[in-house]
Amino acid sequence: MKKPGQSKKGLPPAVRRKLRQAIYDFHVRAFGEEMARVNHLPLAARRRYVAEMVDHATQKGVKFDKPALGVTP
Amino acid sequence: MVNKVMPFSYAELEKFYEGMVRRARSRGIPCAITSGMACVAFGVSGATKDCDLLCAPDWAGELLDLLGHLRLGGHLPGYRGNLTAPLDARWFRGGWTSHFEWAPAGSGAYLDIFGVAPRGSSPWVAEIRGFYAGLHTVAEMKRTQRDKDWPFVTALGAKMLQAGDERGWLHIFDENLLRTFGAAVKEPEKLCLRRPLLELAATNDPRLRAALRAEIEYWHELDRARLGIYEKAVRPYMVAVRKAGLSPAAGLVEQHGLRVKCAERHLPLNPLHDYGIPRMILEAREALAQIIQPAAMAWLPNVSEHFNLSAP
Numbered sequence: 001m002k003k004p005g006q007s008k009k010g011l012p013p014a015v016r017r018k019l020r021q022a023i024y025d026f027h028v029r030a031f032g033e034e035m036a037r038v039n040h041l042p043l044a045a046r047r048r049y050v051a052e053m054v055d056h057a058t059q060k061g062v063k064f065d066k067p068a069l070g071v072t073p
Numbered sequence: 074m075v076n077k078v079m080p081f082s083y084a085e086l087e088k089f090y091e092g093m094v095r096r097a098r099s100r101g102i103p104c105a106i107t108s109g110m111a112c113v114a115f116g117v118s119g120a121t122k123d124c125d126l127l128c129a130p131d132w133a134g135e136l137l138d139l140l141g142h143l144r145l146g147g148h149l150p151g152y153r154g155n156l157t158a159p160l161d162a163r164w165f166r167g168g169w170t171s172h173f174e175w176a177p178a179g180s181g182a183y184l185d186i187f188g189v190a191p192r193g194s195s196p197w198v199a200e201i202r203g204f205y206a207g208l209h210t211v212a213e214m215k216r217t218q219r220d221k222d223w224p225f226v227t228a229l230g231a232k233m234l235q236a237g238d239e240r241g242w243l244h245i246f247d248e249n250l251l252r253t254f255g256a257a258v259k260e261p262e263k264l265c266l267r268r269p270l271l272e273l274a275a276t277n278d279p280r281l282r283a284a285l286r287a288e289i290e291y292w293h294e295l296d297r298a299r300l301g302i303y304e305k306a307v308r309p310y311m312v313a314v315r316k317a318g319l320s321p322a323a324g325l326v327e328q329h330g331l332r333v334k335c336a337e338r339h340l341p342l343n344p345l346h347d348y349g350i351p352r353m354i355l356e357a358r359e360a361l362a363q364i365i366q367p368a369a370m371a372w373l374p375n376v377s378e379h380f381n382l383s384a385p
């Protein structure tokens with residue numbers, strides 16, 4: 001079944017290749033080289049990395065809770 | 074001696090929240106994890122630990138019942154903070170959020186539940202991917218007033234494009250990507266109707282930068298306006314909950330009963346609707362006009378569809 005918004009005709013292969021590289025470059029610009037690499041890891045490895053990063057930050061006293069405002073930004 | 078609370082690890086929490094979604098769905102409750110944890114799953118990682126959960130408003134009562142039995146580290150959850158709306162379909166439909174936490178304080182187990190995806194232009198239940206809300210829903214939700222959220226929007230849009238979903242173009246806010254690939258949009262008329270600046274992207278028009286800046290600022294203003302409406306509406310309820318002074322040891326059922334009682338008297342069901350969505354949009358445009366080039370206003374999207382789901 002076609003998902004919402006899914007087009008049968010995708011982008012031509014050459015454009016897709018160029019797009020893939022441009023997206024990677026965007027990740028480097030927006031998130032930095034390390035997170036760009038992490039974002040392109042397989043899911044299990046990515047989750048492991050994020051888990052280690054968050055747990056390390058928590059041990060160092062970083063709080064991740066957002067204020068309970070009764071509404072979501 | 075000071076007892077130091079050991080926070081739950083990320084992996085423990087992730088497993089716990091996914092298990093919660095599985096149990097909820099086994100009861101027929103439509104729900105999905107969204108925001109930060111969904112982003113990690115979609116390949117746009119950030120440091121997050123709390124869980125945002127979308128739940129169909131009509132199933133709020135069922136979900137509350139499930140939460141009442143959901144232990145983590147031997148503890149049951151409780152409501153968090155005096156601003157938290159009760160997990161009840163009436164307020165859920167109106168865009169309120171219910172916040173929960175598992176004891177002991179500092180364990181790091183926080184859960185935010187809401188029924189209406191902020192800025193969602195289509196029903197999120199139609200786009201669920203595994204444990205998570207769909208990319209389109211998550212990307213729309215990330216259009217907040219926080220600058221840090223915007224690279225996530227673009228990255229999610231890019232994922233959609235790679236998966237062959239043309240709606241990804243609605244979420245690309247990176248000028249370089251738009252200029253390079255704007256001409257590759259397959260159905261430009263349809264998408265330009267929803268996002269006029271794609272026309273500028275398609276022709277690599279020099280006005281694109283100003284239009285893009287204006288669009289982002291527009292979403293910032295809309296988010297500020299929406300939050301302001303809710304913040305004002307919640308004050309009498311917050312005072313009532315605070316005055317009630319329920320014991321922190323009270324169970325979830327007792328906490329819920331008290332919040333419903335306070336909400337019935339003091340919490341409007343749908344403040345956004347009461348205020349007027351067209352009025353809110355107009356005020357956001359007026360605020361925007363103070364800070365951007367007038368010519369860029371012509372390229373703003375029609376945002377009404379992003380607030381239709383908030384209507385009763």
